[in-house]
Amino acid sequence: MPLPRLDGPAKVTGRARYAAEHPAGDLLYGVIVDTPVARGRIERIDVRRAMAVPGVVEVITHENRPRMRSLDLFYKDMTAPVTGSPFKPLHDDQVHCSGQPVALVVATSFEAARHAATLVEAQVAAEPHQTDLMAVRGEAREPSPLRAGFKPPPKPRGDAEAAYAQAPVQVDAEFHHGAEHHNPMELHGSTVIYGRNRHLTVHDKTQGSQNVRWVLSRVFGLPKSRVTVKNEFVGGAFGSGLRPQPTVLLATMAALKLERSVRVVLTRQQMFNFGHRPESWQRVKLGAAPDGQLLALTHDAVGATSRKEDYVEVVVNWSSQLYRSEAARLGYQLSELDHYSPMDMRAPGAAHGVHAIEVAMDELAHRLQMDPVALRLKNYADHDYNEDLPFSSKELRACYQQAAERFGWEGRPPAPRSMRQGRELVGWGMASGTWDAMQMFARVHALLRADGKLVLRTAASDIGTGTLTVMTQIGAAAMGMAMEDVRFELGDSNLPVAPIEGGSSHVATIGSAVQGVCERLQHKLWELARKQPQSPFATCRFHDVGFAQGFMFLRFERDVTVRLTDILAAAGLKELEEKYLMLPAVLKQKKYTRAVHSAVFCEVKVDEDFGTVRVTRIVSAIAAGRIMNRQTARSQIIGGVVWGISQALHEETQADHRLGRFMNRDFAQYHVPVNADIHDIDVIFVEENDRIASRLGAKGVGEIGLVGVAAAVCNAIHHATGRRIYSLPMTPDKVMAP
Structure with missing residues (x-):
């Protein structure tokens, strides 16, 4: 059913708050200082002029940052998009790419922090770098096979090269696609609120609140109970928020060091520093008979990655999945460049x-x-x-x-x-x-209250795709309730487990979990109704009942109904709770x-x-x-x-x-x-x-x-x-x- 988005009014009237819009008392502002050097080593950082600016509280560098766990095992996020050593901001004196943060200026106002950031002097000894894929694609290598979710090209079928050579009609084409950069409306930003008992409430632009909490707790050695990550509203992401961005790590770093709330937001220019759709080179060779029948198909690709990680994508497999060919060979390799690691971008x-x-x-x-x-x-x-x-x-x-x-x-x-x-x-x-x-796995909790309202809870995300609306719709349809009587809660790491929103998987995953938990609620309601004195549902089977307009009814005798709220009242219940873990079959x-x-x-x-x-x-x-x-x-x-x-x-x-x-x-x-x-x-x-x-x-x-x-x-x-x-x-x- 076509329905407008439930969060539309909040977004167009400005009532929706995004990651960098949440208020906090005594808030500090962090501004990133980056380097234009593509590869090298930091020799010294002079922060004296920056510290002299009124309002500046601290300039954090690799020399005075809080302790971070150095083992990559504890740093990698739950998306497992790469193998290798993920980039850690302000980790050491090594520069791995242009735009890398070398300092974070923290001040009582954004203007003071921005001005002071221009006064930080970072001296970097440059080393030879390489950022040209076409110059080094001949040195490409096979990617690591350990990346979770990555499907290597299938084994060859037949002798594609020989079949191509003999094909009456041939196509041999080379393709080049340059890097593309994410430019969502909402800039990447994080507001870390330092609360009672040193609890951190983190408002972050992310596609997975629990993923960010997982990383923060492990990087900084914090118990899960000390970190809450929220992302109720996300102003576009489409892959850029799958992995925690440096903003959330830097803001958390500053909050822990200074024991105050801190906000860090990227500038539009800095958005080009932290991830992109990788540059690629491809070659496709097709051999066909005069009637169009494919006799040979080869598809080779070389994708760019960073020197720290193997970022991989499924590039060539689609060809022989779309088209039948008697002989097919597919190949995929990586070339290392001195760039920040690429990232998923819509349909990677x-x-x-x-x-x-x-x-x-x-x-x-x-x-x-x-x-x-x-x-x-x-x-x-x-x-x-x-x-x-x-x-x-x-x-x-x-x-x-x-x-x-x-x-x-x-x-x-x-x-x-x-x-x-x-x-x-x-x-x-x-x-x-x-x-x-x-389809992934997810857990949804449902609460049917005595006032007839249904509350559904899970740590899902809505990056602007309509998750809130569709899940509310699925819950209302499953329970036979009006949309206005259903509330779907999401965007909070304390809610039941949910995967990141990526790969077009949320409806199949979260939606299935919502339907599953509603069916369990229905079963409980049926059992309660059967136990009522002189109940017309006493002898019926579960499949004999239906739900519509806030009532349960007999399918073969539609005038036999009972209001859902009356079922709870008769059982003396103020609410009815159910849980459901959706696991793919x-x-x-x-x-x-x-x-x-x-x-x-x-x-x-x-x-x-x-x-x-x-x-x-x-x-x-x-x-x-x-x-x-x-x-x-x-x-x-x-x-x-x-x-x-x-x-x-x-x-x-x-x-x-x-x-x-x-x-x-x-x-x-x-x-x-x-x-x-x-x-x-x-x-x-x-x-x-x-x-x-x-x-x-x-x-x-x-x-x-x-x-x-x-x-x-x-x-x-x-x-x-x-x-x-x-x-x-x-x-x-x-x-x-x-």
């Missing part, structure tokens, strides 16, 4: 990997003089050839059919440069998309590949004189199981499409490799779309109900909206101009290139 791995295979498939269709949709259907994978498993559900064919019909694809002339409108060339392109349908799920799918159709208009591209129309068809709230889900897909357009045409991080530094570090130079860049976006939800992916039949929609969009734009540009562009973003200079 798939954003690059699916782009490459979808552009290569479009080029193959062009060389075969075959319709791009027909080529994909010709090589449609009816099961997962990587794992040799069936899909739990896959309605990608229906995505193609419904999106093509809505778009008017049958009217597309096959030849490039065959459509024009005034001075602009018009092109139509399409691409497929896929992402994992993930691993034994059943491992027999299937669980995935979401999409088909993206795109229209562009290209002015060749200026190289400008306008994406004037997009139709995105999504198969993601049961859609619990079409309004919030549609918003997710539209947001993903906008980001895909941004990836295709706008976002580009410029690096000066002589300095080893990202240079365009603000919205004036790091371009993202504005309203005038976005036109018609049409979203179709294809019917699908996957009870293997989750007990709700739902999958996730957060990532899939992005996947394939940039490829569809690229393919549309080729159809408009006849030019194939293999690097992102597709800026005017590339569009105009001969």
Whole structure:
């Protein structure tokens, strides 16, 4: 059912407080001092001028910081995104990347701290650095196999190189994708409130409050009872909040040292220091028969990582999961650079990997003089050839059919440069998309009160995706109650355990737990009703009762009802409590590949004189199981499409490799779309109900909206101009290139 977001009024009126907006008495403000040196050693830090500024309380460096545990075992967070040694702010005198914090100035006002930060003099002995992936990709190595959740490329099938050499039609394409940086509306920040008995209440911009608490307790040797982390409202994250950012560690460090409340917030420029979608190089080779049948598929990728950690993504696996080929070989390697470790960004791995295979498939269709949709259907994978498993559900064919019909694809002339409108060339392109349908574990507590109100509690997060609304909706539907009678509590590490919000897993995970705990409540209510004197429910089975409008009723005799509050009153109860631990059905799920799918159709208009591209129309068809709230889900897909357009045409991080530094570090130079860049976006939800992916039949929609969009734009540009562009973003200079 489409319902507006429950937290909308609080957000648009300013009543919602974000991490850096919570008040605290006697609050101190911390400002980070960073270094432009990409690699080296700190020789000395002069803080005398900074300490002389009125209001400055302390300048914390690696020489006077509180004790931190040095063992990586105690530092790594629960997301386990990397293997290696995670970066620790102010840990020692080593500089590992440009923008690394070397000091934290703490003052009674933000203005004093900001001014004093400019007076800190850090002398760093620079050492040779390397930040150019293309210069060192020949030295790439295999990633560590220990990363939790990472799927290495599958073993080769057949002899792909020999099959490619003999294939009548061939495509050999190299792709380059530069680094992209997170730029959510809410800057990363933390307010650490130093309370009674030295208890720390930490308001942090994070996708997992319990993950942050886990890290803080281990880094600083604090008992869990001394740390509470809250993140009720999060102003966008999409991967940037999966791991604790340096702000929360630095603010906690200062609070412990000074025994006062401290707030640390990054500037927009500093947001470019702490994580990014990694730069990547890829090569895709496709060999096909004249009828379009794939005979060979190879897909190799090299991704950038830091020298401290192996950050890995699933980049190439999607290719042979999407398409059937008699012979396939996939490869993935890493190159170490002197940058901060990359981080997950919406649809990590798939954003690059699916782009490459979808552009290569479009080029193959062009060389075969075959319709791009027909080529994909010709090589449609009816099961997962990587794992040799069936899909739990896959309605990608229906995505193609419904999106093509809505778009008017049958009217597309096959030849490039065959459509024009005034001075602009018009092109139509399409691409497929896929992402994992993930499910984790979670616990939800439910409390049905005597006044008829239902309270659901879990430490879930809502990063702007509508979690609060959808979970309230699921609880209300399960219990047959009005939405206004259900309250969903989240965003607090003291609540029952919940995973981080990432990978489009929250609905399948938390939603299933909400439904599970409501079913247990229903069972208790049924048992209580049966015990009442002369109860009409005394002899019925649990499956004979239903719940609606705050009543329990007999399914075969609908006029036999009892109000839920009357059941509690008759039993002398002020409240009824139940708990539920949702564990994935691993034994059943491992027999299937669980995935979401999409088909993206795109229209562009290209002015060749200026190289400008306008994406004037997009139709995105999504198969993601049961859609619990079409309004919030549609918003997710539209947001993903906008980001895909941004990836295709706008976002580009410029690096000066002589300095080893990202240079365009603000919205004036790091371009993202504005309203005038976005036109018609049409979203179709294809019917699908996957009870293997989750007990709700739902999958996730957060990532899939992005996947394939940039490829569809690229393919549309080729159809408009006849030019194939293999690097992102597709800026005017590339569009105009001969």
